[in-house]
Amino acid sequence: xxxxxxxxxxxxxxxxxxxxxxxxxxxxxxxxxxxxxxxxxxxxxxxxxxxxxxxxxxxxxxxxxxxxxxxxxxxxxxxxxxxxxxxxxxxxxxxxxxxxxxxxxxxxxxxxxxxxxxxxxxxxxxxxxxxxxxxxxxxxxxxxxxxxxxxxxxxxxxxxxxxxxxxxxxxxxxxxxxxxxxxxxxxxxxxxxxxxxxxxxxxxxxxxxxxxxxxxxxxxxxxxxxxxxxxxxxxxxxxxxxxxxxxxxxxxxxxxxxxxxxxxxxxxxxxxxxxxxxxxxxxxxxxxxxxxxxxxxxxxxxxxxxxxxxxxxxxxxxxxxxxxxxxxxxxxxxxxxxxxxxxxxxxxxxxxxxxxxxxxxxxxxxxxxxx
Amino acid sequence: xxxxxxxxxxxxxxxxxxxxxxxxxxxxxxxxxxxxxxxxxxxxxxxxxxxxxxxxxxxxxxxxxxxxxxxxxxxxxxxxxxxxxxxxxxxxxxxxxxxxxxxxxxxxxxxxxxxxxxxxxxxxxxxxxxxxxxxxxxxxxxxxxxxxxxxxxxxxxxxxxxxxxxxxxxxxxxxxxxxxxxxxxxxxxxxxxxxxxxxxxxxxxxxxxxxxxxxxxxxxxxxxxxxxxxxxxxxxxxxxxxxxxxxxxxxxxxxxxxxxxxxxxxxxxxxxxxxxxxxxxxxxxxxxxxxxxxxxxxxxxxxxxxxxxxxxxxxxxxxxxxxxxxxxxxxxxx
Numbered sequence: 001x002x003x004x005x006x007x008x009x010x011x012x013x014x015x016x017x018x019x020x021x022x023x024x025x026x027x028x029x030x031x032x033x034x035x036x037x038x039x040x041x042x043x044x045x046x047x048x049x050x051x052x053x054x055x056x057x058x059x060x061x062x063x064x065x066x067x068x069x070x071x072x073x074x075x076x077x078x079x080x081x082x083x084x085x086x087x088x089x090x091x092x093x094x095x096x097x098x099x100x101x102x103x104x105x106x107x108x109x110x111x112x113x114x115x116x117x118x119x120x121x122x123x124x125x126x127x128x129x130x131x132x133x134x135x136x137x138x139x140x141x142x143x144x145x146x147x148x149x150x151x152x153x154x155x156x157x158x159x160x161x162x163x164x165x166x167x168x169x170x171x172x173x174x175x176x177x178x179x180x181x182x183x184x185x186x187x188x189x190x191x192x193x194x195x196x197x198x199x200x201x202x203x204x205x206x207x208x209x210x211x212x213x214x215x216x217x218x219x220x221x222x223x224x225x226x227x228x229x230x231x232x233x234x235x236x237x238x239x240x241x242x243x244x245x246x247x248x249x250x251x252x253x254x255x256x257x258x259x260x261x262x263x264x265x266x267x268x269x270x271x272x273x274x275x276x277x278x279x280x281x282x283x284x285x286x287x288x289x290x291x292x293x294x295x296x297x298x299x300x301x302x303x304x305x306x307x308x309x310x311x312x313x314x315x316x317x318x319x320x321x322x323x324x325x326x327x328x329x330x331x332x333x334x335x336x337x338x339x340x341x342x343x344x345x346x347x348x349x350x351x352x353x354x355x356x357x358x359x360x361x362x363x364x365x366x367x368x369x370x371x
Numbered sequence: 372x373x374x375x376x377x378x379x380x381x382x383x384x385x386x387x388x389x390x391x392x393x394x395x396x397x398x399x400x401x402x403x404x405x406x407x408x409x410x411x412x413x414x415x416x417x418x419x420x421x422x423x424x425x426x427x428x429x430x431x432x433x434x435x436x437x438x439x440x441x442x443x444x445x446x447x448x449x450x451x452x453x454x455x456x457x458x459x460x461x462x463x464x465x466x467x468x469x470x471x472x473x474x475x476x477x478x479x480x481x482x483x484x485x486x487x488x489x490x491x492x493x494x495x496x497x498x499x500x501x502x503x504x505x506x507x508x509x510x511x512x513x514x515x516x517x518x519x520x521x522x523x524x525x526x527x528x529x530x531x532x533x534x535x536x537x538x539x540x541x542x543x544x545x546x547x548x549x550x551x552x553x554x555x556x557x558x559x560x561x562x563x564x565x566x567x568x569x570x571x572x573x574x575x576x577x578x579x580x581x582x583x584x585x586x587x588x589x590x591x592x593x594x595x596x597x598x599x600x601x602x603x604x605x606x607x608x609x610x611x612x613x614x615x616x617x618x619x620x621x622x623x624x625x626x627x628x629x630x631x632x633x634x635x636x637x638x639x640x641x642x643x644x645x646x647x648x649x650x651x652x653x654x655x656x657x658x659x660x661x662x663x664x665x666x667x668x669x670x671x672x673x674x675x676x677x678x679x680x681x682x683x684x685x686x687x688x689x690x691x692x693x694x695x696x697x698x699x700x701x702x703x704x705x
Contacts, residue, residue, distance in 0.1 A: 004623065013687045036630075043632075045689025116554065222687055337697030348630050359680075359692025 007221030008044075016226040017049040023233045029055040029185060030232055031321050033175065034192040035062035035349025036220050042358035044222040050229055057184070058354075060174055060274070060319045061192050063139040064091045064347035068273040069307035071167050072097040075136045077302040078165065079110040084300070085128060087121040088136040090114045095343045098308040118143075118150035118164070125154070125162035134296045137164045141198045144168045144285055145259035148266035151287070151294050163296035166287055169272050171195050172203045173283035179211045184321050188214035188232035190225065193247045200255025201243050208241035219247040266291055275343065276316025315342035318351050325352040332356055376470040381500025390498065394472060398479035399462075399486065403494040411494035413459060415518065420455035422446060423514035431478070431508055433552045435544075435563025439481035441639060442511040444568045445590070447489040451570040452586045452642065454525040454577060455517030460486065461495035465510040468503045478509065489568035491515070517570075522581050527604035529584040532675040535651035536609060537644040539572065539658055540565070540666040542594045543622040546636035551625065562621045567640030572661040576644065579657045585645035592696040593635040597643050598681045599695040605645075609681045611671030611693065634683075635696045645673060 006012075032038055038058040041047055047056060060066050076097050079086035086102065093103040093114065106112040111131075115121050118135045125133035137147045147164060154162045171192060178184065191204055196217045204215045214235035218228035228246040235241050245251050263285065272284025287295045309316075312330050317323040325331050325344065335341035337353060344350035354360070379386040396404065403411045424445050431438040443460065450457040462482070466475065486493060544565040550556065569588065576583060585605070589597035594616070602609045618633045626633045640663055646654050651669055658664030683693040 004627070008686045010687050042691065043685070044687045045685045045691050046687065048689035049687060116556070357692070357694050357697070359694065 004221065007219070007223040009223065012223055013049060013226055016223065016230055020054065020226070020230050020233050021051045023230070023237055024051055024054055025237060027053040027055070028187040028233070028236050029057055030188040030190060030229065031057045031059040031184075031186050032190040032225075033059040033061040033171070034190070034195075035065070035347065035351060035354070036194075037061070037190055037192075037218060037225060038351050039349065039354045040220050040222060040225055042354045042360050046222055046225055047360065049226070054229065054233060056229075057321045057324070058318065058351035059189070059321050060178070060277070061140070061171070062319070062344065062347050062349040062351070063143070063169070064095055065315060065319055065343045065350050066169060066274045066276070067092075067095070067138055067167055067343065068275045069098055069309055070273065070304065073304050073307055074297070074302060075165055076100050076102055076105050077304060078134050078296060078300055079105045079112050081300060081302070083131055085111045085113060085124060085131050085133045086136060087113050087115045087124060087133060089116075089138065091347045091349070092136060092138065094340065094346045096310065096340060098305065118147045119153065122150050122154055122159060122162050125159050129161060132161050132163065132299070134163045134165055134300075136167065138167045140169055140171050140192070140195050141263070142194045144267065145198060145256075145262045148262040151266050151291055152262070154294060155291070163294050163299050164287065165296040166267070166285055167272075168267070168285040169274065170269070170283050170285065171199070172206075174274060174277065174280050175204075175207060177277060177280045177283070178320060179207070179213065181320070186213050187236045188216070188241070190228050190232065191215050191217040191243075193217060193219045193224070193250060196245075196247065196251045196255065198256050198259045201245050201251060201253045202255075204243045208243060212241050214241040215243040216246045217244070217251050219250060274319070276319040310341045313342035315344045315352070318344050325355040326360070328352070374472050376466050376468060376472060376475065376500055378468050378500055378502065381466070381498065387498070394475060395479060395496065395498065398476075398483040399493045399496070401492045401494065403492065404496065411459070411461075413494065415458065415516070417521070418519040420450050420453040420517045420519055421514070422449040422453075423512065424449060425510065425512040427507070427510050428549065429507060430549070430553055431474075433549045433564055435548055436566035436639070437478055437481050438509060438511055439478035440485045440566050442513045443482055443485035443489060443491070444566050444639060446513040446515040447491060447568040447570050448588045448642070450515050450517040451568075451573040452525070452588055453517075453519060454523040454573065454583070454586065455519045456574065457489060457491045457515055457517040457570050459494045460491050460513050460515045462493050463497040463512045464499070465506050466498065466500050467506040467508050468500055470508050475509070485568060489570055520577070520581070523577060525583055525586050527585055527587065527601055530601055530605035530607050530609075530645045530673045531584065532607055532673055533648050534584055534645045534673040535648050535669050536598070536611060536671040536673065537646060537651065537655055537658065538594065538616065538668055538670045539569070539642045539644075539664040540640075541617040541619045541622065542589065542638055542641060543618060543626065543633035543636035545639040546593070547622045547625045549637075556625075562619065562625075565638055565640035567663050569640065569642055569663055572642070572658065572663045575657050575661055576654050579653050580646060580650040582650070583644055583646050583654070586642055588642050589638050591637050593633070593637060594643065595632070595634040595681070595693050596696045598693065601643070601645060602681050603679045605673070606678045608674040608677035608679070609671060610674055610684065610690070611681065612684050613686050615668050615670045617666045617668055634693065648672075
């Protein structure tokens with residue numbers, strides 16, 4: 001297909017992989033921030049194309065996974081309120097909270113519906129004037145502009161029964177938190193493509209400057225990722241870390257100003273609670289005072305038990321990149337996509353789900369070595 | 372309102388008879404059904420295949436078909452996948468109070484057309500009406516019976532190392548067509564469900580090679596799930612080549628957008644065949660002659676390695692596991 005096939009061409013991929021192998025002289029560790037990248041890497045077998053000395057480690061870029069259990073419990077509690085419709089992205093449905101999930105709450109009678117965008121939730125609010133429609137806003141800088149737009153639309157159209165539970169998070173601050181923690185040594189970061197379409201490349205400048213870590217912004221097709229790995233290997237090997245855009249068909253240095261203006265209009269930056277990481281300063285988006293009436297937390301204060309984390313679950317470590325999914329003792333045994341213990345096994349962007357679905361590392365490698 | 376289904380239509384009384392005689396029977400009339408006896412009586416000999424399936428699709432009308440066409444094709448295909456030539460179907464409808472008579476007629480027209488195309492008669496039927504909210508518009512159950520020719524032995528456990536795996540055409544059309552209609556996703560494309568009776572295609576294939584080992588229609592769970600079922604039942608490994616699996620551009624684009632993999636998306640007019648390597652080319656050629664097999668391809672083979680597992684050689688060259696579908700297909704976030 002035009003515009004996709006070009007980025008999945010096996011000969012070009014082989015050429016890039018060979019180039020990476022030629023450039024690379026020593027063991028390095030790269031983190032793909034985004035769960036979409038982890039999936040593409042395993043889905044297309046990129047791991048097997050790149051030399052083993054170039055490690056690819058999954059990072060925290062899965063919006064569902066980083067949603068704290070306490071926040072999930074809040075969404076479930078809201079869904080159980082009478083007269084409330086909770087709307088959310090499909091991925092959130094199955095994530096286990098302390099004692100339940102949105103899917104479970106739905107089965108027990110709560111009105112929980114999947115939408116593709118916050119704008120769909122507004123339509124639902126207008127179609128159900130006797131109900132309160134709450135949109136559970138998760139995601140990074142990618143989803144925040146549309147959520148902001150939906151709130152502006154609700155204000156413009158005087159939709160009074162639409163609210164947002166704002167759990168949106170910001171990317172550069174959590175990268176800083178990971179690097180500051182010193183828990184994981186990284187040589188380079190494959191930076192998220194869609195997030196960067198909005199924020200541009202400039203916000204990553206501190207990473208090479210302050211931490212000496214290379215950055216390349218990548219698209220989601222296999223050749224995009226291989227190109228990014230190539231750019232990172234060159235930066236690392238040459239000792240010249242910087243921020244390169246390896247996704248120039250989508251990303252500029254400035255990003256999308258209009259989208260950011262929408263976000264700035266509606267949200268203010270505040271601290272956010274990340275699963276596995278905890279409170280990260282200035283890494284979340286809260287509704288500004290003048291949009292307070294759209295804030296689900298203010299409209300419907302719910303009291304919650306302290307959150308309980310699932311026993312033995314290492315999603316937090318996986319999110320921070322300090323461990324790989326297959327190192328978790330529950331992986332594939334007690335924790336499977338059918339009976340997930342933690343969110344990383346649920347979300348389509350979760351690292352554990354990707355490792356499990358694509359049989360990595362055991363069988364893929366074993367099989368490959370025989371052929 | 373005169374133009375919608377009332378509870379009284381299911382009461383067994385005059386309105387019930389009117390519904391059967393005026394709305395339902397005219398579309399599917401045949402000598403056996405017209406008798407309106409308690410059961411159909413028919414002759415049959417040899418080995419029989421018997422199957423049943425229920426249809427609860429939402430929305431009931433979608434691009435390329437509706438619940439009526441689906442209910443006929445699905446059961447016809449289940450029979451065909453056992454190598455059976457379908458003979459008769461029974462059909463039961465559970466209708467929600469308030470359902471429009473005109474829509475019921477539209478569904479019945481589809482049932483008639485699909486049954487004609489498949490060459491089957493509906494010889495038994497039942498209708499129930501339930502209170503509003505107790506069903507979602509219309510649920511249909513069909514069962515079917517067919518005959519299996521001597522020498523035909525098709526089963527999920529029959530795949531052998533060395534066999535070739537054939538696919539009759541593009542995957543994901545039905546699932547994406549229904550999903551885009553249901554969710555109001557305006558992809559502005561001409562994509563239609565592939566819903567179709569495959570018994571004609573299968574009959575042609577069996578004429579070329581009566582010793583086809585496995586046939587299966589990759590419906591819910593998609594191609595990936597079907598391949599895994601066959602690998603498990605036959606205790607063999609299967610390896611497929613991603614580049615050989617036909618996927619329409621619109622389906623690939625929609626899947627990319629939604630974060631879905633077309634290999635897990637439902638089909639209603641496709642089949643997977645596992646055949647002896649010596650027969651593969653001739654069966655493929657026969658498939659390509661059929662309307663419903665024009666895009667057929669050999670997509671892989673059966674191996675004695677990694678029994679119970681399916682591997683896929685990706686577009687880029689390396690191989691990985693192709694697992695069963697887990698849970699529901701849910702669209703991604705960003």
